[in-house]
Amino acid sequence: MxxxxxxxxxxxxxxxxxxxxxxxxxxxxxxxxxxxxxxxxxxxxxxxxxxxxxxxxxxxxxxxxxxxxxxxxxxxxxxxxxxxxxxxxxxxxxxxxxxxxxxxxxxxxxxxxxxxxxxxxxxxxxxxxxxxxxxxxxxxxxxxxxxxxxxxxxxxxxxxxxxxxxxxxxxxxxxxxxxxxxxxxxxxxxxxxxxxxxxxxxxxxxxxxxxxxxxxxxxxxxxxxxxxxxxxxxxxxxxxxxxxxxxSNGTPANSAKPAIDAVLRMPQFSRRADSHDRLPGGVIDSLGEVTLSAATQELLHAIRDSVAVQMVARSTSNGVIGGGGNIRAAADITPATALRGRPDCPVILLRSGSDAGLLFALGSITKQPHIEQIAALVEHLGSTERFLLGDAIAHADHAAQVEELAQSLYRRGIIDIVD
Structure with missing residues (x-):
């Protein structure tokens, strides 16, 4: 072998x-x-x-x-x-x-x-x-x-x-x-x-x-x-x-605070909230019976999503604080180039629309307008097995975006070229 x-x-x-x-x-x-x-x-x-x-x-x-x-x-x-x-x-x-x-x-x-x-x-x-x-x-x-x-x-x-x-x-x-x-x-x-x-x-x-x-x-x-x-x-x-x-000893409150603060600064959550209906007297079995206002539910969903996004970003950097710029010169990457993802630098792609998404790498987040063009590349990198870049190009008109992303990830040390 x-x-x-x-x-x-x-x-x-x-x-x-x-x-x-x-x-x-x-x-x-x-x-x-x-x-x-x-x-x-x-x-x-x-x-x-x-x-x-x-x-x-x-x-x-x-x-x-x-x-x-x-x-x-x-x-x-x-x-x-x-x-x-x-x-x-x-x-x-x-x-x-x-x-x-x-x-x-x-x-x-x-x-x-x-x-x-x-x-x-x-x-x-x-x-x-x-x-x-x-x-x-x-x-x-x-x-x-x-x-x-x-x-x-x-x-x-x-x-x-x-x-x-x-x-x-x-x-x-x-x-x-x-x-x-x-x-x-x-x-x-x-x-x-x-x-x-x-x-x-x-x-x-x-x-x-x-x-x-x-x-x-x-x-x-x-x-x-x-x-x-x-x-x-x-x-x-x-x-x-x-x-x-x-x-490894941070409290949940300290861990979630930056994500929660980011949501609370959003303009849509600075508007005056509507008054909620008064509840009748009596016995309730759980707080699940309390209907929250639409604005409050929207806020809670946004906080949950923000905390999850932060967790995904930290995962792609192994929690390492700092670094993430270019460490290599550009290479000649073509469909015939053999590549391999690094287990210490996972790449994660999140769908956020019909064709749009967010790409997480080394703790940073970038918007991707056409995730279907790069999804195969991200999947190949996740396996950390050797593959040819051409295998990650589903259609010819996707080649430019796939090669551009591969070049960026290579320069940042997230993927390696394999002989």
């Missing part, structure tokens, strides 16, 4: 066995562990891609800088973001010098908006997790962490998410304590973006009870949700890492 070769453009290859072993090593994601990167390259994220991500963060000014344990409002940044490991080391030295500091870090939450390529790599990695536990709510957030330090810059803290900490350069040495360990602590609890922070406290009294894990490039350090942790090294060390936080 001939096995088709798929171009993956540096995307990690995550076999099912990795997640089988990961769930076993972490007791179904309830205890910390160090996992080996499953990709044959030994890397989950390429160093050059992460440095490019960092350069975009710095150039945009969308960066948080911490010097000697204090967040700086107006840091003095070096002129040129680093593009190589050597430049990265020099950049940190200059950052420390210009801010009269010993230890420095620069970070960014929700960093994937700065790199579609790293976002695609994140989806490829988290797909197996999502397959087992479902699309996380409120989603998957990635934090960019770069610096030269010996202790966690924000101090002892926990996170409300399951975290896969991926060292790209340098190492991480983490002390960890279970969620209940500090239940009776007198330390001041400060709300952090993703959890609770005690700040810069002396952790030496708790060191003997800590689980200590050490991870470097080629490894992934897993931290279960709500576990307290603290990075501590014997001296200043340079490191570059991405922290993949999977939030």
């Amino acid at each position: 001939t096995v088709a070769t798929v171009e993956n453009h540096g995307f990690p290859v995550i076999p099912q066995s990795f997640w089988d072993e990961a769930f076993e090593a972490t007791a179904e994601c309830t205890r910390p562990a160090v996992l080996k990167v499953p990709d044959p390259s030994g890397r989950l994220f390429r160093t050059e891609d992460v440095l490019e991500l960092g350069a975009s963060i710095i150039k945009s000014g969308d960066v948080s800088v911490n010097v000697d344990g204090t967040l700086v409002k107006n840091p003095v940044m070096p002129d040129t973001p680093p593009a190589t490991v050597e430049e990265f080391e020099q950049f940190l030295s200059e950052l420390a010098l210009r801010n009269n500091a010993r230890a420095v870090t620069y970070t960014r939450d929700y960093c994937l908006k700065h790199s579609d390529r790293v976002a695609m790599m994140t989806r490829a990695f988290t797909s197996g997790y999502v397959e087992r536990l479902g699309v996380p709510t409120p989603g998957v957030n990635v934090v960019y962490i770069a610096g030269r330090y010996e202790e966690t810059w924000i101090g002892l803290h926990n996170d409300f998410c399951s975290t896969f900490l991926v060292p790209v350069y340098g190492r991480k040495k983490i002390m960890l304590w279970p969620p209940e360990y500090f239940a009776d602590s007198e330390h001041d609890k400060k709300p952090a973006l993703n959890g609770v922070c005690f700040g810069h406290v002396d952790v030496s009294p708790y060191a003997s009870d800590a689980v200590v894990l050490d991870a470097g490039p080629g490894e992934i350090l897993f931290i279960p949700e709500n576990w307290w942790h603290y990075n501590q090294l014997p001296g200043l060390e340079t490191s570059l890492a991405l922290s993949i936080g999977i939030f």
Whole structure:
């Protein structure tokens, strides 16, 4: 049997066995562990891609800088973001010098908006997790962490998410304590973006009870949700890492709120409502006997549809927050081109009229005026099996639209060309 070769453009290859072993090593994601990167390259994220991500963060000014344990409002940044490991080391030295500091870090939450390529790599990695536990709510957030330090810059803290900490350069040495360990602590609890922070406290009294894990490039350090942790090294060390936080603990109210708010802002639901009829006195067996006004029923249907649309959109991105632009140059795609859909990037087509519809891909939604022309392509992609583009063209006059959509999905990394 001939096995088709798929171009993956540096995307990690995550076999099912990795997640089988990961769930076993972490007791179904309830205890910390160090996992080996499953990709044959030994890397989950390429160093050059992460440095490019960092350069975009710095150039945009969308960066948080911490010097000697204090967040700086107006840091003095070096002129040129680093593009190589050597430049990265020099950049940190200059950052420390210009801010009269010993230890420095620069970070960014929700960093994937700065790199579609790293976002695609994140989806490829988290797909197996999502397959087992479902699309996380409120989603998957990635934090960019770069610096030269010996202790966690924000101090002892926990996170409300399951975290896969991926060292790209340098190492991480983490002390960890279970969620209940500090239940009776007198330390001041400060709300952090993703959890609770005690700040810069002396952790030496708790060191003997800590689980200590050490991870470097080629490894992934897993931290279960709500576990307290603290990075501590014997001296200043340079490191570059991405922290993949999977939030599976959102409440239904928080999950549905954006969709409900969107409906409530619609003009048709801002008009004055008609008065409803007064109900007679007596005994009713259920609220199903209460007749709602037509306007109220329309509002409830719209809310239900809006929440469902949001769920479909999240499903197509695996819940990953950010990314979705072009990551590839255009290719010569013809009816003879062999393609394959990616299981980590499902494409969903929703009928919304006699011939119109909505196309969901990577969390985005686009209107499609003639869905019958592209339905066969979407069905072939859903099988994730190799097919020729020509097999997805039902009629000759559909070819242009099918080829255009295939080209767009290819450039965004949603489908692959197969030999």
